[in-house]
Amino acid sequence: MQTPRKHPAALPFLFLSEMWERFGFYLILGIFQLYLTDTAKGGWGMDRATAADIFGTFIAFVYLTPFLGGLLADRKLGYSKSIIIGGILMGIGYIGLAVHNLTVFYLSLALICIGNGFFKPNISTLLGNVYNDDNYRSRKDTGYNIFYMGINIGAFICNFFAAFLRNTIGWGAAFIAAGIGMFLGVLIFVIGMKHYRHADVRKPEQAGDMPLSRIFSVVFLPAIVVGLGAWFIPGNIFGSDSTDAFIFACIPILFFFVSLLVKADSKDRKPIAALLAIFAVSIVFWAVFKQNGTALTTWAQYYTDREIPAVIEQPAQQLYLVETIQNRPDSVTAFDSEFRVIRDDAGKPVKVWDKVPYFKNIAPEKMPAEGSTIHLYNTELFQSINPFFVITLTPLIVAFFALLRRRNREPSTPSKIAWGLLISALSTLMMVGAVYVSTNGAVKASPWWLIGCYGVITVGELFLSPMGLSLVSKLSPARITSLMMGGWFLATSIGNKLSGILATLWDTYDNKANYFLVNCLLLGSAAALIFLMLRWLNRIFKEYAK
Structure with a gap:
């Protein structure tokens, strides 16, 4: 007699498809700002403010399009077809970034945003559907945990590929690798089709659903x-044309969600109000969290001691995971010279650096002789710290909540989100400490400060991000679940854009501690707000959660 499976046969195919999709996506995010600001090896040579603005706009639209992609898959295309279309579009977009042409660059970003809208929400939904079989229903949470590990394995390994390829070949090779990874994910998905074809069930409009045509006419068309x-x-009003366009485009969508609350009957009004309140505070979390690709990348690149210890220097070089720089006075560029500003007695900025950026704030005892070289860890390798902590900390946090559950002391979902915001606020204090020990960047900080920051904010992420999705599924009125899930993605999108706006202000802060204290204040205020609402939220959650 054959032993029944613990999980559906579809799981490894969906796991690997998502792993390779995230491999490509996070590879792009890890080197995005570095590529935009690079002036020596074929990058675009943009200043950091412009790069941060483009980064924020890009990841904002990446998380806005799943609302549309999910609706089209639900009612028209089906999940499998949407996933394949999305994966192909993203793969083309990744490879397109290797073409050093500004028009092709922006077109490629658009393809990635649209492709992600079709891929991201629908592969998660398809996974949930294959667990609806009675044999597997009880293991759905575990299945999603395994699936989430795939996301972070892809996010962890991709930066090593990015470092190797851009060190040995160039930026274009790294982008092409992202595209190959995406196409590999699509191929794996197609091979496994027989295992989840039965779960690809469209959801035609039901009584009470808003027609797709009306969603386009009252939401998306006005936004465009x-x-x-x-x-x-x-x-421009908010600093750049892209920021103006995004903020104003969100107004009709925000108005639409407020109208859902105003028009809701007495039964639905409370859960909708609770969800909108959670969406509002989650914006602040994403605004700070997504600075890992901008402000924290800048900190890793210029303010962190990345020199490789002598004992592992040779093996690291053999893996091509290091960059070699030479202390030459003539290698500084116009943008590099803006790395750190000194002001004269009148308060005017004076740029007096005469060495390569990395050497500008190196400790005197570590300063190499002029003309000599040193070897550094690639900056993007620091982007693997967060997924590493997700992989290692998730089992511990799951076990922690299981222990509390057995003792009937497990916090409610809104309470977990509140604690997630507070823990995330503490992560910014790690960076304040880094600024002080480095004397505001006068000398380089230990990488352990950045590692510690990522560790703390990952705990906050694991308290907040999965819980937000869970809360939407539990509180949303059945007829508008897709729309409210779109609201969660909208909040994420707005937060991502705000992260770019905040990062554009980096160079305006002479004291970098104040920059991180502002982030701490934002997260702390959001945490305080949700703690004040907690009794009300828990009452609604207890009454309406499915």
Whole structure:
């Protein structure tokens, strides 16, 4: 007699498909700002403010399109077809980034955003559907935990590939690798189709559902029109044309979600209000968390001691995971010289550096002789710290909540989100400490400060991000679950854009501790707000959670 499976046969195929998709996506995020600001090896040579603005806009749209992609898959295309379409579009977009042409660059980013909208929400939904079989229903949470590990394995290994390829070949090779990874994920998905074809069930409009045509006419069309209008307004209001366009485009969508609350009947009004409150505070979390690709990348690149210890220098070089720099006075560029500003007695900035950026704040005892070289860890390798902590800490946090559950002391889902915000606020204090021990960047800080920051904020992430998705599924009125899931993605999208806006202010802070204290204040205020609402949220959760 054959032993029944613990998990559906579909799981390894969906796991590997998502792993390779995230491999490509996080490879791009890890080197995005580095590529935009690079002036020596074929990058775009942009200043950091412009790069941060583009980064924030990109990841904002990446998390806005799943709302549309999920709806189209639910009602028209089906999940499998949407996943394949999305994966192909993303793969083309990744490879397109290897073409050093500004038009192709922006077109490639657009393809990635659209492709992610089709891929990201639908592979997660398809996984849930294959667990709806009575044989596997009780193991659905475990299945999602395994699936989430795939996401972070892809995010962990990709930066090693990025470092190796851009060190040995160039930026384009890294982008092409991301595309190959994405196409590999699509191929694995197609091979496993027989295991989840039965779960690819479309959800046609039901009584009480808003027609897809109306969603387009009252939400997306006004957003597009208003966004384009804001883009072409002479000058800008919020710092850049892209920021103006995004913020104004969000107004019709925000108005739509508020109208859902206003028009809701007495039964639905409370859970919708609770969800909108959670969405609002989660924006702040994503605004700080997503600075890992901007402000924290800058800190890793210029303010962190990345020199490789002599005992592992040779093996690291053999793996091509290091960059070699030479202490030459003539190698500084116009953008590099803006790394750190000194002001004269009148308060005017004076740029007096005469060495390569990495050497500008190196400790005197570590300063190599002029003309000599040193070997550094690639900056993007620090982007693997967060997924590493997700992989290692998830089992511990799951076990912690299981222990509390057995003792009937497990916090409610809203309480977990509140604690997640507070823990995330503490992570910014790690960076304040880093600024002080480095004398505001006068000397380099130990990498352990950055590692500690990522460790603490990962705990906050694990308290907040999965819980937000869980809360949407538990509280949303059945007829608008897809729309409310779109609201969660919208909050994530707005937070991602705000992360770019905050990062553009990096160079305006002479004292970098104040930059991180502002982030701490934002997260702390959001945590305080949700703790004040907690009794109300828990009451609604207890009454309405499914």
